[in-house]
Amino acid sequence: MRRGILSVVTVGLLVSCSAGGRTELLVSAAASLADGFAGLEAAFENENPDVDVVLNLGGSAALREQILAGAPAAVFAAANEAIMRDVASAGLLGEPAQVFATNRLAIAVPPGNVAGIGGLDDFARPELLLGLCASGVPCGDLARAALQQAGVVPAVDTNEPNVRALLTKVELGDLDAGIVYVTDVIARAGLVDEIPISDEVNPVARYPIAVLADSAEQDLASDFVAFVLSPKGQTILAEQGFGAP
Amino acid sequence: MFFLIPVIGLLGEVAWSELPGILSSPVVVDALWLSLLSSIAATILAAAVGVPLAWLLARVDFPGRSLLRGLVLLPLVLPPVVGGAALLFALGRRGVVGGPLHDLTGLVLPFSLWGVVIAATFVSMPFLVITVEGALEGLDNRYEWAGATLGAGRWTVLRRVTLPLIAPSLGAGLVLTWARALGEFGATITFAGNLQGRTQTLPLAVFVALESDRATAVALSLVMVLVSLAVLIVLRNRWLRSL
Known part of the structure; x- marks a missing residue:
């Protein structure tokens, strides 16, 4: 044996x-x-x-x-x-x-956008469950740059190790919103909805x-x-x- | 030698002069505190659920016992990330159990300290069940009968005869459970997320720091090695003779 x-x-x-x-x-x-x-x-x-x-x-x-x-x-x-x-x-x-x-950033929300996310400003709402990529990870650094540019101090609930991990948690509805790349939202079309971020505060990756x-x-x-x-x-x-x- | 090489590699990377500063930084203090808190809570929870479960598996003959035993021990073999994903599907805000729970109570388990404790309990409880079940099965139950014939009730037999007899195994099981809970990573980051001061335990802090701040990652790793080693050495003299 x-x-x-x-x-x-x-x-x-x-x-x-x-x-x-x-x-x-x-x-x-x-x-x-x-x-x-x-x-x-x-x-x-x-x-x-x-x-x-x-x-x-x-x-x-x-x-x-x-x-x-x-x-x-x-x-x-x-x-x-x-x-x-x-x-x-x-x-x-x-x-x-x-x-x-x-690439550019976009806000991903679960289908239907139950929390009523309208833009980056909503990332300051402490009652929502919000995620970003961790600092040091490119999508995390870019998202923080965009939030700073927009004058928003985010109430983050999790810093995910990479963008796909973040996206999955949005897709499952465990997060109300996460800042990901435009391409990620396209890749998961139908599974997440996109809330666009205006070009003035949206850095180019x-x-x-x-x-x-x-x-x-x-x-x-x-x-x-x-x-x-x-x-x-x-x-x-x-x-x-x-x-x- | 094989076990020693990684530790030597780690020691070679330590920036000894910066160590005190790094170890007193908020990231490290928060992670250490969260790790201790969540691993102890997970051990208590695992004992509360795992000991009766072990007794059931060892002493009661019921249909589906092998299946239940398999299910209970599954996290031993399952990759922790899979466990974390399964927990997320079940206990997440829109999960099978988590959905109704959220609707009824407003409670959200992921991204909370409870999420960390649940993830750690899930992966570590099998260690307790397997040791306690083994001890109960190896127990000569004539001692318990003797107690019963002398007029002791079930509760008294359990408290005065059974528990003292399995105490060494129970102790060993608790230590293994705690150690596994302390080192838990995959299920935690998948189910409970990663936020300093709320869900970022030591292993998560090491993982994040490895990508941005290697000196901190090394210092945190050193803490984990020392804490784990100290506990294992101290407890070996007390409880772990059987291991």
Whole structure:
């Protein structure tokens, strides 16, 4: 019995290492890029059948810490330029980062907007359950900048580790509102409603992408970055609501 | 060696000169206080529910006992994030139980200290049930019969015979439960959210600080290691002989 279990484990480990002979390209991308990069992954693999793009999605700050600690990612796509600069100053970029997309903030509310959220001002109402991304996470820093610009001191109930975690809690109706990206509201159309934030107080999020210096797949990583910046890649991103760089 | 390497890695990162300042900062003090409060509350709640449950599983033969045992022990195997999501679906403001609860009482469990306690209880109670049930099953129940034949009532037998006999296991179970509750992360951040002073326990504070302020993250981790180690060493001499 014990030997049986052992051999199952061994075979499992071997299989997971070979991945069917395709070259693996590990792409660390910000959580807000989840849907856009799922589209890019499919299109890139379609053009390069021998490549398996593996997406590692998470808060940009968490991804940065992974990369600084030596995670074997080949490409890094972050939701803000300061985080990319941290990776650059650690000497871990293979080539200078390029901005490949932009995004804006929006207020997400559960369908029907039971709490009657009208705009950023409502984030000062202590009786509501309100969420932001944590500080240090790009959507959290941008949301705080927007609130400050609008002169609102928010009564926050939770600081979520990434934008998708925040969105899920809005979707479930556990939060009355959360500040997320426009693209997130598009991705969950029907599951959350959008309350727009006016352009004067709505900062532009700029997403940089770069090849990482320590990756063994430099050429392939460069191809992927070029694909993201190509008209085809840009169309896929625009479909998800991202703006041009 | 395998257990020692992470601790050595942690010690190497500590900024010793800044340590006192970091440890007295509001984020750390709030998180430490919340962690102690919620883990103790979770242990009490787990004992109140878990001991009768263990007795039921060990002593009463009823249909569906194996299923109940499986359900009670499920959080041991379930990833805590899944547990947190399940709690959110069940006890959230629009959840199966949480919805009516909110309509009737106005009570909202997520994003509150109660949410933290419930998440910690959910993941830690199996440790208590499994140890106490094991002790009850291993108990020679002739002692209890002897007590009963000498005229002791059920309550007296429980209090004077059964509980003293399982005391070492109960103690060990409580310590394990408390330790698991103290380290709880996934279910908490998923179900109770993350707000300093209300729901941000030590593990959550470490997680958030790792992304923005590594010195604080390391200091908090050091606190967790020291607190856990101290408790385990002290209690080992008192209760944990059986482990």
